[in-house]
Amino acid sequence: MSHGAELFRELETASPGTTVQLPHLLENMKWNDLGLVPAIAQQHDSGEVLMMAWMNEATLHETLSTGRVCYWSRSRNRPWRKGESSGQQQRLIEMRLDCDGDTLLLLVDQQGAACHTGRRSCFYTRLTHEKGEVVDAPLVDPEILYGNSK
Amino acid sequence: MSHGAELFRELETASPGTTVQLPHLLENMKWNDLGLVPAIAQQHDSGEVLMMAWMNEATLHETLSTGRVCYWSRSRNRPWRKGESSGQQQRLIEMRLDCDGDTLLLLVDQQGAACHTGRRSCFYTRLTHEKGEVVDAPLVDPEILYGNSK
Numbered sequence: 530m531s532h533g534a535e536l537f538r539e540l541e542t543a544s545p546g547t548t549v550q551l552p553h554l555l556e557n558m559k560w561n562d563l564g565l566v567p568a569i570a571q572q573h574d575s576g577e578v579l580m581m582a583w584m585n586e587a588t589l590h591e592t593l594s595t596g597r598v599c600y601w602s603r604s605r606n607r608p609w610r611k612g613e614s615s616g617q618q619q620r621l622i623e624m625r626l627d628c629d630g631d632t633l634l635l636l637v638d639q640q641g642a643a644c645h646t647g648r649r650s651c652f653y654t655r656l657t658h659e660k661g662e663v664v665d666a667p668l669v670d671p672e673i674l675y676g677n678s679k
Numbered sequence: 680m681s682h683g684a685e686l687f688r689e690l691e692t693a694s695p696g697t698t699v700q701l702p703h704l705l706e707n708m709k710w711n712d713l714g715l716v717p718a719i720a721q722q723h724d725s726g727e728v729l730m731m732a733w734m735n736e737a738t739l740h741e742t743l744s745t746g747r748v749c750y751w752s753r754s755r756n757r758p759w760r761k762g763e764s765s766g767q768q769q770r771l772i773e774m775r776l777d778c779d780g781d782t783l784l785l786l787v788d789q790q791g792a793a794c795h796t797g798r799r800s801c802f803y804t805r806l807t808h809e810k811g812e813v814v815d816a817p818l819v820d821p822e823i824l825y826g827n828s829k
Binding site for chain 1: 821
């Protein structure tokens with residue numbers, strides 16, 4: 530069995546249908562110093578990129594087994610079951626790993642707003658060489674989502 | 680003028696059309712210890728998420744001014760003008776910043792394969808609770824893209 534970067538080099542030339550057992554793959558992923566990898570959430574049908582957050586091995590496992598997306602919150606230093614305060618949950622449709630084993634793509638079904646501001650997506654500021662401009666409005670008032678708990 | 684997280688808190692409740700000068704925005708973004716932020720590249724029309732790489736302030740500026748995507752290569756420790764070896768360039772259509780100023784979304788027009796394996800996207804391994812499975816085949820042989828230079 531191949532280890533670390535070697536495993537991912539082998540997968541580069543592997544044909545569709547080639548499989549690797551999950552524990553072996555997780556062991557060889559490039560987790561950062563905090564044991565995390567970035568996870569991009571994309572709405573599975575519209576293709577909209579909703580947000581980026583982080584997962585460790587435990588929250589990755591939990592997400593795959595429950596089908597409800599669970600990140601690792603770096604600010605709160607604990608698992609973050611998306612929607613636990615706001616009700617705006619993410620159901621996992623499919624999870625993908627990138628070529629060098631250090632980034633996840635989550636195809637999800639997002640209920641309501643992914644962003645804590647009440648916007649559908651976190652990427653609501655457009656940058657040009659002159660300025661940043663807010664281009665999307667909230668779908669819902671975050672006060673309604675979080676009340677006084679925010 | 681607001682600084683750091685404060686600026687992004689103000690933008691949370693800003694109406695569409697609100698603008699911030701680019702230098703002020705860049706100054707307040709959350710760059711990591713290496714002065715980088717992750718940048719997600721998405722094909723602008725199909726919505727396909729192609730790859731994730733990193734940008735520093737200089738490569739972000741270069742990308743906005745030239746319209747050709749330039750990342751910061753962490754392995755080579757230098758600017759990486761996407762496609763400089765492979766010819767598979769990315770033209771920038773639009774750049775977005777997320778709500779807390781630490782992640783970019785690039786809407787691009789990708790020529791050919793975004794992935795160094797010759798696949799359209801780097802996210803070609805599907806994870807389930809049992810296994811990882813390669814699910815996409817290369818569009819083009821990477822030997823043709825990189826020859827002996829790889």
